[in-house]
Every structure is written in C-alpha cells, then in structure tokens.
Amino acid sequence: MSPTTGTFLPPLKTSDVDGIVRALQDDGAAFMPGAISPELAARACKKIDELEHQEGDDHGARGLLDHYKCVFNRDPFWLQFIDPPGLIDAVEKLMGSQCHIIGMSAWRCFPGFNGDKTGPIGMHIDQIFVPMDEELLVTGRVHLPVFIATMHYYLVDITEDLCPTWMIPGSHKSGRGPGKKAAPTGHGGTLGGEETAWNGVEAQPVLCKAGDGMLFRSEVWHAGSANRTDRVRYLLQVHYAQRGVAQRFPPYIKFRHNPVVMEAASERQQRMMGKHRISAYG
Template sequence: MKSSLPHVTPTETAARSVRQPPVMLSDHDGQLRAMDTDGCVLIPGVLSPEEIVALRSALDRLQPFGFDSGGEKTRYHFKCVFNRERIWLEQSDRQGIIELAESLMGSQCHMIGMTAWKTFPGGDKPWLHTDKLWNPYLPPSTWMDPKFSLPPLICTAHFYLQDQSRELCPTYVIPGSHRSGRNVEPGESTWLGRETEPILCKAGDCLFFRSEVWHSGSANTSDQVRYLLQVHYAHRDVAQKFSPWPFQYNPEILAVATARQRRLLGEHPESAYG
C-alpha cells in the first residue's frame, strides 16, 4: 500500500461529532469537568498542519521490530516510538495536554507507552473494550454515585493525523461509561441505552480518555491509510510497559530530553519502594 502524504489542510471536510463538543486547549478546568463526567475529552487544534505532516513522514520511516505488530495487509502498531526519533519524544509533553495528565494522575505521572499506528484500507474492525479497569469489586451503586469519583490511573491521548471520517476507522466512545465499573460483556454495544459515538474530528485534534471508558476502533472502509499517535500516561505507581525487554533507552534521546521529558521516561526522585 502506498503511503504518500496527502495534502493536509485545515479545510478538509470532516465535521466534528456534535455529540462530543470540543473543549479548548486553554480550558483546563473544562477539560477536567469533561473527564469527570464523560471520562474523555476532545481537544481541538493541538497539532499544527506542519507538525501533522512531519509526524506522518516520521510514521512512514518506522520499521517494525520487537513487540511491534501487524503488517501491510491490516495495520502496524509501532511501540515506544519516543525511543526512535526526537519528534516522537516531543509529543510526550505537549503544552496543555501534559498539564491535563499531571492534574489527573499527579505531578510524577509518566509515560507507560507511546504507540504509532498505521491502519490500511480493509484493516481493523469494531472491538468495544476498556483498556484497564480498576476496583471492579466495588458495587454498581458506588460507581453510579455522583459523589464517588475514582481518579484516573491510566489515560491515553490520541493525536489524529488526518481528519477522521466515518470511513477512516474513527475511534468510537461511550461517554460516561467509565462509571459502569466493569468491562464490556461479549455482544454489548450500548451502556445504559447510550450508544457508541464516532470521534469525527479534525487532523491535529486530541482525544484524551481514561482507561475505563468503553471505546473502540473501527473498520477502515476508505482508500487511505490512517495515521494515529497514542501517548499512554499513568500515575507514577503504574508500571511502564517499555519493550523489547531488556529495554534500553536510546542515549541520543536521553541526551536531548528535558527534565520533564526525562521524568516522563521514568526518571523519578527516590520514593517508597525505591
């Protein structure tokens, strides 16, 4: 499959889903409110058109190894891309997004992974799921109590590198489903009567969501390759999932990383247990 870079302009045609009203990058409190009620928030215009083109070029330079999975018939997942080129490291602490991560998961939060995806026409399918569920033993009444709130321990930032149409395998979410307190049962496609909603956003937008939200990929029925970057953040006490083992930090990346980026890579002050 040819993966040349179609021209990216802010005027491409996809409309943002009206059911997921975007919250501005500068509206930190609005983002926190959306994360509390919906478990996810769509933040528009995080990447510039130039950055989008540069990231898609970088994605086209990636070669699979280690735990990278897939192939040209379906999709590639390239893991821990922060270790491969500086352009990826720079996405770990984007202004406005890193502050959201720190407010939600603490000032010592770090990255547990960074995955770049390429999904080819005909690849992927819906698979509604949670990424990680915490405290599933709590009774449903606790989860539904508006006074109860469990701070997120893992969140993912999706950076969309093209406008997301229904054909280009958009992400689907059920806002609020982090309060189900459970995983999706086989065959389930709604929660409390609420259906999955496609994130039909613009290139450069960011969807930030906690690990308990029911969400899904979808089928690429377009004739384009879909490009996506995921940055996975977690509370400092959640283990990093860096592969392949034994993981070796790229010295060229460490040499250019800022203090905050080094923390996101795993450099923390001494604390309980170590």
C-alpha cells in the first residue's frame, strides 16, 4: 500500500502563501487538501459533463478520454479557479505580478483509460527551460525560478486504481527529464518504461479526496495512470506561467476571448487571461 499523499507532501492550506512558495522550491509541489469544497468539486464535474468539444480539444484515446482545452473561455463559472484567495498570492510570488494562465484543461478519464491515445503517459516533465547539472540545484548553489506551474483540482476521490497522478517530490532538482530504462515493477503496470525514481526517491501516487489540489512546477517528474475502476476521473488543470511564457490557447490563431467571460471577469482575472499592459516587446 502506498503512503498517503500527506506523508510525502506536507498538507498545506491555500491561505499559507509562504508555505506554498517554499514547497514549490523544496519539493517542486504543494499539496492542498480541501483547496475547494466537495460541493464545488461536484458542481465542476456537472459543468464538465455539459461541455461540448471545440476545435483544439482532445477526445481521442479510443473514446476513453475527454480533454477540453481553454475551459476558462467557455463560461464565467470557471473564473473562480483562476485566482482563488491565497493560492493566487503564492502564484504571483512565484511567477511575478504580471503572471498569467497559459491554459485551463478539464479531463474526463473513463474506465479503461490509460494515459493518452498512444499508450500510457509515462513519467515526464512538462517543460524545462534551463537544463543543468543536478549538483548545482541539489546543493542550492542555483535556485531555479518557477516558470510554469499547474494546479490540479481533483474533482472526485482519487484511489490508486482511479488514475492518480504519480510524482517524485524534489525531482525538479535533477535539472533534466526522466530517461528510459527497463520497465519498472510495483506500479500496477500503470507507469511506462521510464525512470520512476530520482535521488533515491520513488514515484508516489497522489491519493486524495474530491476538492483537494496540488500545485506543481513544470520540471517535476510526474505521470498520469490508469483507470481500473468503473468510475470516471474528473480533473481540472489551471496552468500558470510567468508573463514571458506564451499562452497556449488552441485553436491558436482562431482563438478569440469570449466577451461574456471577459465582461464578468475582474481586472486581475482579465490580466490572467491575457489582457496585459504594453511593456518591452509589446
């Protein structure tokens, strides 16, 4: 039996701004039980059920996955997930006062889902901007700024057989992504053939309750996994980044901000969605 998430990532409140900042620097991730209420999580699942696919979404994986992009642009309901109190202060401390979202994705992973349409989502990083020798990071001689971090809102209870995210705390200090090696054992066959440990720390499943959240930086080694239940996993991702990192809003040149959402948004939410003041380069 795997340890519960709270034992390898200390539980933090969304109001604990300094704690979240420290966790992103030390562990690469901050785990926040009760980031949203179970009622809001249940409402979000219903709203995901009502979404219709648009150009740029992924509804492949042999019908086992619905992956909706740019969810923030569909209904003012989603605005509340952009700048929740506390969390947004930590995000701005980490990524600057002009940071923005570079995406918001909703997932429905159906029974039988195992990663993406081509197979398991093996251990990976989302993006690394400054690959470097791990010694520089491990010894603390270099502190890598946070360029991108994703907030996961787990909208249903996550058990080991319902697609937990697997992650390796501290692995952002490797200065690289995981490499290939012989297929690992001990993960129920849900992880691919990549390195699943770093610096003696094994990948752990994020087991949690509906409404719990995890903010993790883009260099942390992590993986999706399989749905071996008869239930659906619902997940909402909010992708934050420094202002200098491009927003990724499929279908790209055809993307238009929804005027109904922009009208309902606060100034800060509008900035987070891309309404910036002109600065260097534009």
